[in-house]
Every structure is written in C-alpha cells, then in structure tokens.
Amino acid sequence: MSEADSTKNGTSRPQLTSSMRSSSYLSDHQQYRPPTKPDNHYGIDTVVEGVQNTQISPSPPQIIPFNGIPSPDNHKVVESGVSHDFSHPNCAAAPGTPRTDRLIATLIYKATSPRVSNAVPSPRLAPSPGLDGESSDIPANMAPTTDLAEFPMEPPIADPEPLDHLYGSYISPLCITSFLHLMSTFPLPPGSNDLSSSHRCLDNSDHPLVVELTLSPAPAPTYLSLNDMRKHELIYRFEREWNVDVVLQPDTLWRRHPRLVVFDMDSTLITQEVIDLLAATITNPPDLAARVADITHRAMLGELEFDSAFRERVALLKGLPATIFEDLRPVLDVTKGVPQLVRALKRLGVKTAVLSGGFLPLTSWLAGELGIDHAHANEVYVDDAGRLTGEVKGRIVGRERKQELLLEIAAREGVDPRQVIAVGDGANDLLMMESARLGVAWHAKPRVQMEAGARLNGGSLLDLLYLFGFTREEIEELSA
Numbered sequence: 001m002s003e004a005d006s007t008k009n010g011t012s013r014p015q016l017t018s019s020m021r022s023s024s025y026l027s028d029h030q031q032y033r034p035p036t037k038p039d040n041h042y043g044i045d046t047v048v049e050g051v052q053n054t055q056i057s058p059s060p061p062q063i064i065p066f067n068g069i070p071s072p073d074n075h076k077v078v079e080s081g082v083s084h085d086f087s088h089p090n091c092a093a094a095p096g097t098p099r100t101d102r103l104i105a106t107l108i109y110k111a112t113s114p115r116v117s118n119a120v121p122s123p124r125l126a127p128s129p130g131l132d133g134e135s136s137d138i139p140a141n142m143a144p145t146t147d148l149a150e151f152p153m154e155p156p157i158a159d160p161e162p163l164d165h166l167y168g169s170y171i172s173p174l175c176i177t178s179f180l181h182l183m184s185t186f187p188l189p190p191g192s193n194d195l196s197s198s199h200r201c202l203d204n205s206d207h208p209l210v211v212e213l214t215l216s217p218a219p220a221p222t223y224l225s226l227n228d229m230r231k232h233e234l235i236y237r238f239e240r241e242w243n244v245d246v247v248l249q250p251d252t253l254w255r256r257h258p259r260l261v262v263f264d265m266d267s268t269l270i271t272q273e274v275i276d277l278l279a280a281t282i283t284n285p286p287d288l289a290a291r292v293a294d295i296t297h298r299a300m301l302g303e304l305e306f307d308s309a310f311r312e313r314v315a316l317l318k319g320l321p322a323t324i325f326e327d328l329r330p331v332l333d334v335t336k337g338v339p340q341l342v343r344a345l346k347r348l349g350v351k352t353a354v355l356s357g358g359f360l361p362l363t364s365w366l367a368g369e370l371g372i373d374h375a376h377a378n379e380v381y382v383d384d385a386g387r388l389t390g391e392v393k394g395r396i397v398g399r400e401r402k403q404e405l406l407l408e409i410a411a412r413e414g415v416d417p418r419q420v421i422a423v424g425d426g427a428n429d430l431l432m433m434e435s436a437r438l439g440v441a442w443h444a445k446p447r448v449q450m451e452a453g454a455r456l457n458g459g460s461l462l463d464l465l466y467l468f469g470f471t472r473e474e475i476e477e478l479s480a
Contacts (some may be wrong), residue, residue, distance in 0.1 A: 101189075102251035103218035103226075106202075106467055107171050107179065107244050109164070109209040110457050160241040171201075171211040175242045179213070182234055186219035203472040210466050214251065226250065231450055239455075247454040247467055254418040254437055256469055261345055262406050262432065264424035265356035265363055265377070268442050268461075269370070271333045274358040275313050278324060282317070292316055306398040306428040310357060314380060318390030322382045325361040332366065335442075337460030340479035342370045344465060347478050351413050355402045357428055376405050403431040423464065424448070440464065 093100050167174045176199060184195055196216050201208035219229065229235065230248050239246055249255050266273045279292035292313050345352055353374035356363045360377040367375035379393040395401055410420055422429070422436035425444040433439020433452050441452035442461060449455050456463055465475045 100216055101218045103215040104249045104251045104255065104469075105179070105183075105213040105215060106247040106249070107175070107211045107213065107242075108247070108456070108458060108463055108466060109169070109171055110243050110245060111169065111209060111459070160237050162243060163241050164243045169243075171208045171242075171244065175244070176211065176213065178242070179238060179246075182238055183215060183219070185234070186229070187223045189217055189220045189222075192217050200471075202466055202470070210463075210472075212466075212469065218250065227453070230453055236450075245455050245457055247456075249438065249454075249467070252418075254416075255467075257419065258350055258421050258437075258468065259415045259419040260351045260353065260410055260413060260421070261464075262353045262355055262409070262420065262422045262436065263372075264402075264426065264429050264432075265354050265366065266358050267425045268423055269335055269338055269354060269366065271335055272331075274328065274332075274362055275310075275317075277328055277331060278317055278320065279313070281320065281324060306357065307396045310378070310396050310398070311392055314388075314392055315390040317388050320388045322386050322388060324388075325359060325365075328362060329365060332362070334366075334370075335461050337462030339370060341462050341464060342372060344462075344475065344478035346371060351409075351415065353406075353409050355397060355405050355432065357397050357402075357426075374409050399428045399431045402429065403435050406432050406435050421464075421467075423461075438467070440467075 163175070163178075164170075164172075180195075180197055188195060198214050200212045202210040202212055218226075224232070226248060235246055235248075238244075263269050266275075273293075273296050276293050276296055295309050295313050298309070342352055351374070352372045354363055354367050354372050354376070356375075356377040358377050360375075360379050363377035364375045366372075376397055378397050381389040381391045381393055383389050397405070406420065406422060407417070409415075410417055417435060418437045420436040421438050421440060422433045423440045423442050424430075424433060425442050425448060427445065427448060430439070430448060430451055433441075439453045441448045441455050443457055444452065444455070454467065462475065462479065465478070470478070
C-alpha cells in the first residue's frame with residue numbers, strides 16, 4: 001500500500017516522535033525494538049530483503065522552541081546556533097544520594113596488528129601464501145597432528161569475522177553501538193532501569209583510534225565482578241571482531257592520578273630478551289642460543305617455574321666475559337614510545353621503576369638512560385679472571401620477588417597501592433600486576449593477556465597515557 005493510499009484510509013505510518021524518545025542512545029537506535037515501541041526502523045536486513053520498493057519518509061525530530069526553561073520531554077536547547085543538552089546521565093549525584101558507580105571503557109584500535117578473517121578458511125577463498133611461498137591455509141578436513149596424544153578433543157573455534165575492514169579502520173559509530181549493545185546484556189544494579197553512556201574521542205573526532213566511553217551505572221558487581229568482566233568471552237570476542245583493545249576501569253580518582261608505574265624490562269621496555277642476546281654470543285655449542293630461547297619462551301608462557309629456569313639458563317652462560325654487558329648496550333632496542341612515556345610521567349610527578357628478571361648491570365644502565373627512579377634485577381657471580389661463573393647471587397627477581405619489590409617501593413615513596421600501575425608481558429609479572437590497581441599486559445603471552453586487568457597491543461607504549469584519560473594533544477604536550 002502506498003503512502004497516499006494509507007492517508008486516504010485514515011491511517012498513517014507510525015513515527016518515533018520526540019515524546020516517544022528516551023535518554024538512551026542504545027534504546028533509540030538499536031535495530032531490535034520491544035513490541036511496545038513502533039517498529040519503523042529500517043536496518044541492513046531490509047536492504048538485503050529489498051527495500052527499494054518501500055518508501056521511507058521519516059519526519060524530522062521535533063524540537064520544542066526554547067522559552068527559557070527546557071521541557072521535561074525535550075531537554076535539548078537549540079537557539080541562535082547554540083545546541084546544548086540538559087540531561088545529566090554522567091553528572092555528580094545530588095547531595096545525600098548514593099554515589100553512582102560509573103565504568104570507563106577505553107577502546108584502542110590496533111591498526112598495526114595483523115588480521116585474519118577466520119581460523120578455518122573459507123573454501124571459496126584462494127589460499128594465502130606462506131613465508132616459504134607455499135599455502136599457509138590448512139584444509140578443514142586435515143588432521144592438525146599425527147600424534148594421537150596431541151589430537152584435540154574438540155575442533156578449534158573459528159575466530160569471529162573481522163568487521164573493521166567493512167565499517168572503517170578506526171573506532172566507527174557502529175563499533176561503539178556494538179559495544180554498547182554488548183554491555184547492555186549485563187544486568188544493572190537493583191533499582192537501575194537504563195544504561196546511559198557518553199563518549200570522548202581522545203585522538204581525532206573524524207577518524208578516532210582511541211575512544212573513551214563512560215557507562216552509568218556499571219553492571220551489577222553481584223552478578224559479574226570487574227575482574228571477571230575483563231576476562232569475559234564476549235569482551236574478548238568483541239576485541240577480535242573490531243581489532244581493538246578494550247580496557248575497563250572504574251571511574252575513580254585513582255584512575256586519573258597514578259603515582260607509581262612499574263615496568264618489566266625484557267620484551268616490555270625493550271623488544272628483546274637479554275639472556276637470549278647473551279646466549280647468541282656463544283658459538284660453541286652451536287645450538288646453545290636456540291636452547292636458551294626455548295627455555296625463555298616456556299618460562300614466559302608459565303610452563304616452567306621461572307627461578308629454576310633462570311638458573312638453568314645462567315649456568316649455560318658460564319665462561320662469558322663480564323664485559324659482555326657493556327658490549328650489549330648499543331644492541332638494546334628500546335620499545336617505541338618508552339622515552340616519551342617516562343618523560344611524561346616525570347612531568348606529572350609519577351615515580352617509575354623497572355623490575356627485571358634479567359641482569360642488574362644492563363637494567364641499571366637502561367634506567368639511568370631513561371630517567372627511571374628505581375631499578376632491580378638479578379646479580380651474577382664473576383670470577384677473578386672477569387668471567388661469569390654461571391651462578392646467581394642472592395634471590396632471583398621472579399614472580400614473588402617482583403611483587404615484594406613493588407610493595408616495598410610503593411611504601412618507600414608513600415604511594416597507595418590503588419595509585420600503582422604495573423606493565424609486563426610474562427607469567428612472572430602476574431603477581432606484580434595483581435598487587436597494582438591496574439595490571440597492563442603489553443604484547444603479552446596468551447595466558448598473561450587473559451589474566452591481566454588490561455591488554456595493550458598497539459605500536460607504542462605511549463598508549464598507556466590514554467588509560468589515564470589524557471587526549472592526544474595533552475600527551476603530545478607532556479612528552480614533548
């Protein structure tokens with residue numbers, strides 16, 4: 001029936017007028033509407049089904065003229081080029097009322113990360129070439145191993161289809177809407193009816209790569225704690241779909257004002273593992289470097305106990321000249337953004353520390369070069385001939401020792417643990433991260449990514465400052 005015929009018969013297409021709108025962006029714009037609301041939304045499904053034969057003529061939103069007092073139904077003021085919204089979803093609570101807990105979600109687009117469409121390739125797509133020029137896609141009917149003991153009990157779960165290449169290689173409005181829809185599935189605290197939200201583009205409003213969302217109220221902690229929410233399968237799947245990192249933090253004073261940031265060194269402040277660099281200098285036996293690297297990898301994954309693995313690797317370095325630490329200084333590759341990050345933290349008055357499972361001579365030197373306040377690492381014995389004996393002096397700076405040192409430094413500096421941030425990449429950093437208000441996994445191993453409070457996998461460690469709520473302009477001013 002055409003629109004003209006509809007008018008002739010005394011009926012008209014239902015419209016979403018201003019009186020029907022709510023204060024929730026999600027409720028007004030999601031494709032599915034409850035039966036009590038007019039179903040006049042035309043989404044992608046109608047396009048697929050053939051909307052070309054349907055006439056869509058939505059009326060413009062009705063704005064009540066401003067007469068000095070905003071209307072309860074329409075709290076938006078538009079007058080002489082000024083547009084202002086008098087709603088208060090994220091304002092301070094009225095005196096005497098309970099404080100509303102808000103949740104801050106920082107979405108950071110991983111522009112440099114490699115993307116795969118699915119773990120199981122489509123049979124209609126041409127196989128992608130591998131590093132050796134051969135196909136790297138495995139047919140879906142091929143067994144993953146010939147060893148029966150290693151054969152998986154269940155087939156692998158395919159990764160979600162990436163959406164960023166369809167809707168924009170940035171934090172698109174659809175990405176934000178999808179995240180809001182995800183968060184709306186978690187129950188709200190008793191007495192709360194609607195989830196309100198607002199957002200800030202921290203780097204660029206036209207093509208944002210970092211967006212900060214304020215959600216009020218936070219999901220009910222009795223149903224899902226913040227730690228469990230950070231590890232939730234829906235959050236992880238959303239990150240895979242949109243190629244983003246999602247960092248969830250309560251909106252507290254401590255988030256905006258940290259006073260101590262503690263770093264791991266190997267694969268965090270620098271891109272290498274120092275002990276692997278040392279092993280690479282030994283040519284006899286020829287497979288020593290590979291053996292040490294394998295032990296390092298398994299220890300970082302948490303498959304080996306760190307202290308015993310470290311002693312085993314140091315024993316393999318017996319006979320190296322102690323001057324090797326000085327020789328390695330020019331080889332160290334500092335992670336992108338680290339010098340600027342440390343400079344910014346010092347200007348903010350934030351203390352810094354590096355707690356390394358490596359070697360004190362290199363750790364102390366790097367801390368001095370970067371301007372880091374505290375440095376702790378392992379010491380090794382050197383014989384009278386100036387060569388390493390293959391033994392470690394004192395306690396090894398492993399999981400428990402890193403945790404102890406973090407608390408000791410915080411107490412010495414008079415810093416509340418709620419104002420401490422810990423950054424690392426290995427399983428031996430997890431206890432240190434648990435003792436801080438926020439533990440950040442930087443390009444970490446899979447287990448650490450899931451256990452840490454936050455994940456960062458971008459191109460620069462300077463992204464850490466976005467978690468404080470700083471904008472790009474503020475970060476540039478701090479790190480200049």
